[in-house]
Amino acid sequence: SAVISQKPSRDICQRGTSLTIQCQVDSQVTMMFWYRQQPGQSLTLIATANQGSEATYESGFVIDKFPISRPNLTFSTLTVSNMSPEDSSIYLCSVVPGTGKAFFGQGTRLTVV
Amino acid sequence: QKEVEQNSGPLSVPEGAIASLNCTYSDRVSQSFFWYRQYSGKSPELIMSIYSNGDKEDGRFTAQLNKASQYVSLLIRDSQPSDSATYLCAVNTHGQNFVFGPGTRLSVLP
Numbered sequence: 001s002a003v004i005s006q007k008p009s010r011d012i013c014q015r016g017t018s019l020t021i022q023c024q025v026d027s028q029v030t031m032m033f034w035y036r037q038q039p040g041q042s043l044t045l046i047a048t049a050n051q052g053s054e055a056t057y058e059s060g061f062v063i064d065k066f067p068i069s070r071p072n073l074t075f076s077t078l079t080v081s082n083m084s085p086e087d088s089s090i091y092l093c094s095v096v097p098g099t100g101k102a103f104f105g106q107g108t109r110l111t112v113v
Numbered sequence: 114q115k116e117v118e119q120n121s122g123p124l125s126v127p128e129g130a131i132a133s134l135n136c137t138y139s140d141r142v143s144q145s146f147f148w149y150r151q152y153s154g155k156s157p158e159l160i161m162s163i164y165s166n167g168d169k170e171d172g173r174f175t176a177q178l179n180k181a182s183q184y185v186s187l188l189i190r191d192s193q194p195s196d197s198a199t200y201l202c203a204v205n206t207h208g209q210n211f212v213f214g215p216g217t218r219l220s221v222l223p
Contacts, residue, residue, distance in 0.1 A: 043213040
């Protein structure tokens with residue numbers, strides 16, 4: 001398994017501002033995944049963060065809105081930029097270690113007012 | 114477009130009954146299948162994985178896989194109120210990319 005520390009756990013932000021979410025993993029992993037979960041919905045993959053290369057974004061998500069950093073094999077950040085109320089959601093980071101099973105951070109509950 | 118489908122529920126069962134959760138997937142080459150439990154306000158927690166046709170049992174949980182029918186199910190025996198949660202079906206076709214279903218909300222009534 002993998003233990004992922006994600007922070008902040010929740011935040012209330014003003015529209016137009018940015019929030020950076022951090023994830024720290026207790027072991028080295030090649031890829032880290034960032035998901036969004038809107039109220040009552042399932043998980044939507046935002047992007048895959050690879051160490052040493054640009055993140056890969058899914059359709060509908062762009063780097064200018066969700067810039068990602070991956071400075072090493074145990075850490076990644078996701079920034080939600082120029083926020084609007086539509087960005088209110090839970091954001092989750094995930095890793096898939098050698099077992100092939102996905103593990104998640106505790107999630108960040110974001111409210112944009 | 115790879116899809117994973119589940120009934121959204123809510124599925125209500127009395128305490129002590131068997132809860133049956135179903136999932137279908139579209140990508141025939143999918144290889145790994147998972148069930149996650151998500152309590153309200155919490156992140157998903159892995160409860161079962163299954164890779165080959167048939168049944169896999171772990172305590173009160175049994176996962177069933179039928180690749181020919183592209184169907185995965187989760188049975189929860191002796192359901193408890195603490196089992197009340199949303200259950201997400203997830204499919205992995207290759208590599209580390211997972212596709213999650215919309216989840217089924219289970220309510221176990223005391």
